[in-house]
Amino acid sequence: MKTGARTLIDALQREGVDTIFGYPGGSVLPIYDELYDSSIRHILVRHEQAAAHAADGYARASGRVGVCLATSGPGACNLVTGIATAYMDSAPIVALTGQVPTGMLGNDAFQESDITGITMPVTKHNYLVKDAGDLDRVIREAFYIARTGRPGPVLVDLPKDVTNGQVKAGGTAQGKISLRGYQPTYEGHVRQIDKALDLIVDAERPLIYAGGGVIHSGSSAELLKFAETAAIPVTTTLMGLGAIPGDHPLSLGMLGMHGTQTANYAVTECDLLIAIGARFDDRVTGKIETFAPSAAVIHIDIDPAEIGKNKVVDVPIVGDVKAVLQAFLQRMQKRGDTASWTARISTWKAQYPLRYREDDHLRPQYVIEVLSRLLDGEGVIASEVGQNQMWAALYYCFKKPRTWITSGGLGTMGYGFPAAIGAHFARPDLPVVDIAGDGSIQMNIQELGTVAHYKIPVKVVILNNMYLGMVRQWQELFYDRRYAYTELPPVDFVGIANAYGVEGIRVEEKGDVLEALETALAADGPYVLDFRIEREENVFPMVPAGAAINEMIGVHHE
Amino acid sequence: MKPHTISVIVENRAGVLSRVAGMFSRRGFNIESLAVGTCEEPDMSRITIVVNGDDSVVEQVMKQTNKLIDVIKVSDLSERESVERELALIKVAAEPGTSRAEILQIADIFRAQVVDVGSKTLVLQVAGDTEKIEALEKLLRQYGIKELVRTGKIAILRGTKTVKSSK
Numbered sequence A: 001m002k003t004g005a006r007t008l009i010d011a012l013q014r015e016g017v018d019t020i021f022g023y024p025g026g027s028v029l030p031i032y033d034e035l036y037d038s039s040i041r042h043i044l045v046r047h048e049q050a051a052a053h054a055a056d057g058y059a060r061a062s063g064r065v066g067v068c069l070a071t072s073g074p075g076a077c078n079l080v081t082g083i084a085t086a087y088m089d090s091a092p093i094v095a096l097t098g099q100v101p102t103g104m105l106g107n108d109a110f111q112e113s114d115i116t117g118i119t120m121p122v123t124k125h126n127y128l129v130k131d132a133g134d135l136d137r138v139i140r141e142a143f144y145i146a147r148t149g150r151p152g153p154v155l156v157d158l159p160k161d162v163t164n165g166q167v168k169a170g171g172t173a174q175g176k177i178s179l180r181g182y183q184p185t186y187e188g189h190v191r192q193i194d195k196a197l198d199l200i201v202d203a204e205r206p207l208i209y210a211g212g213g214v215i216h217s218g219s220s221a222e223l224l225k226f227a228e229t230a231a232i233p234v235t236t237t238l239m240g241l242g243a244i245p246g247d248h249p250l251s252l253g254m255l256g257m258h259g260t261q262t263a264n265y266a267v268t269e270c271d272l273l274i275a276i277g278a279r280f281d282d283r284v285t286g287k288i289e290t291f292a293p294s295a296a297v298i299h300i301d302i303d304p305a306e307i308g309k310n311k312v313v314d315v316p317i318v319g320d321v322k323a324v325l326q327a328f329l330q331r332m333q334k335r336g337d338t339a340s341w342t343a344r345i346s347t348w349k350a351q352y353p354l355r356y357r358e359d360d361h362l363r364p365q366y367v368i369e370v371l372s373r374l375l376d377g378e379g380v381i382a383s384e385v386g387q388n389q390m391w392a393a394l395y396y397c398f399k400k401p402r403t404w405i406t407s408g409g410l411g412t413m414g415y416g417f418p419a420a421i422g423a424h425f426a427r428p429d430l431p432v433v434d435i436a437g438d439g440s441i442q443m444n445i446q447e448l449g450t451v452a453h454y455k456i457p458v459k460v461v462i463l464n465n466m467y468l469g470m471v472r473q474w475q476e477l478f479y480d481r482r483y484a485y486t487e488l489p490p491v492d493f494v495g496i497a498n499a500y501g502v503e504g505i506r507v508e509e510k511g512d513v514l515e516a517l518e519t520a521l522a523a524d525g526p527y528v529l530d531f532r533i534e535r536e537e538n539v540f541p542m543v544p545a546g547a548a549i550n551e552m553i554g555v556h557h558e
Numbered sequence B: 001m002k003p004h005t006i007s008v009i010v011e012n013r014a015g016v017l018s019r020v021a022g023m024f025s026r027r028g029f030n031i032e033s034l035a036v037g038t039c040e041e042p043d044m045s046r047i048t049i050v051v052n053g054d055d056s057v058v059e060q061v062m063k064q065t066n067k068l069i070d071v072i073k074v075s076d077l078s079e080r081e082s083v084e085r086e087l088a089l090i091k092v093a094a095e096p097g098t099s100r101a102e103i104l105q106i107a108d109i110f111r112a113q114v115v116d117v118g119s120k121t122l123v124l125q126v127a128g129d130t131e132k133i134e135a136l137e138k139l140l141r142q143y144g145i146k147e148l149v150r151t152g153k154i155a156i157l158r159g160t161k162t163v164k165s166s167k
């Protein structure tokens, strides 16, 4: 016989778990006791929300399932924002929560909360384990569901009598899993694929719109090959950055609300839009009626519910992006003539580069550009939410998949720093930088304790404008400059970092940016950089809410 | 916009109904009626849901329902030859005398059964499609309906086909 907790740890090891981000408490004591002698590394965060984000960052940087652990009640509830963040961006995590003993469920027992009920809308699936004998199977299913199909978070709630219970000793289950209610389609329908290829050959102005699905499915190489073979330009969503090298001639950068002029014009003028692992989110499409108005639409996605949800599609292809792109490459017989279209796009690119004022002020775009030059694609960039996120998305040149970790769907401030911690454990070989705002960083600033404790070499680049900048930008543009509750008094971030035992530097001059970044990147441990940037800098281009995406403000005009 | 009768075969597990119902309300799909019970397989249940919406809404309903891990099969029965039934119990005021005789006559025409006879009321049980039940309800209203309870609609395919066997 062995305990439920031991069974859990054995099952986690079978799943290949090497790191758990967690925070202990009464109902998870049996699990912690087993972790104590286990070879699984446990990283003690300083708030459970950070455990969920770290698991998510680990998952996005590695493609493997990230794991977090929290106690019942408040611990479990603190995970919720992190789980919802992972759900919106389809990040595979397994969240383990303690629960009161089964006999007390439903009694409002101390630190009881109905976490399976609470997380039903923000998990791909969840389990309340009531019998220790089910543990091995449930863990197996949880990991399988989290990582397959359209990935997503799965929560497993573990009552204390279950983890304390006795299970027949024996090996953990192996082999193939089959769930009759869950059978994702991986191979695209051949007839649909051929129909798509016909459209592709005939198109004069085709455009690939690539989303996070390309990253999740590990199909960047296939995407690039397909784009090059068919000579089709590529724009990516926020989640798709890195799917194609940002400096590739066919890359148009990001589209949407803060997309590049070239990308948004290309969408508006294309006659064929090939959506790959993207979901026509409103931040991408703007006014949906005017999104790609003259294009036929091919939509490839593993989740059938995304196809036709927001936009009528001509050729739907349900399947794994990788399998479908491989089939495209195999079955493609000839390519269309896109020369005049790609020439047109090159003209736009030359005519409408991203731009900001290049004077001697310390501007955030410059900081990102220098960072981009220093890392040259060889690093992982996490971000917070707001202007900092958009500047990072626009001005950093992503060259590889899984090097950009940001909360797109939920837009969770406080995500980046703990996600960067998780990314470090997934990719200890790469420098990891969190690009932060002064508002966002304060939402999980307590994780300075974690990075100091474990000497995690995450660098935090704070683009400090002493504002909730993105909200202020909207107030400036649409609320008559009435800055209602968006100004933040100055904070001594270096002082805070030092108090936790973390090095830091404040940078106020443009001329000091390069040296500060070099110093931080060269340091062995964590580092906080407090860049006092131009306070009222805005993110442009910008499509006002509800406008068509070619109606941008803050852009070049002829 | 027309009502669609969706049959959902699910794992017979705790919490499944709340997963399905929660997803409907979260996504703003309006449930007109819902019936749930066991089916021919002991480890499955069958939920019959009537939703109103245009074709694209119903398509989303079905796809989103299908995404739930505990959902095994989703079918739109209104697209196919099927039998749909619901059941109502109606307590109607019926003083001994002419009204009682009239009510019994109406019940007879609707093939409703009298399942309880009180000194001042009758309880009728009627099964049928929605129109039939609504027609009976309308006729009985003049006598005074004290209480009325209806099940959700259930539906089954005609002929040899079953929702599990067909695509």
Ligand SMILES: Cc1ncc(C[n+]2csc(CCOP(=O)(O)OP(=O)(O)O)c2C)c(N)n1
Pocket: A384, A385, A386, A387, A388, A389, A411, A412, A413, A414, A436, A437, A438, A439, A440, A441, A463, A465, A467, A468, A469, A470, A471
């Ligand atoms: C948890 C959370 N609360 C509120 C918001 C709304 N919001 C979006 S951006 C933003 C401002 C962020 O400020 P800061 O981190 O300083 O970034 P900046 O825009 O100044 O770069 C706010 C409040 C959010 N996205 N997440």
Ligand SMILES: [Mg+2]
Pocket: A437, A438, A439, A463, A464, A465, A466, A467, A468, A469
């Ligand atoms: Mg700010």
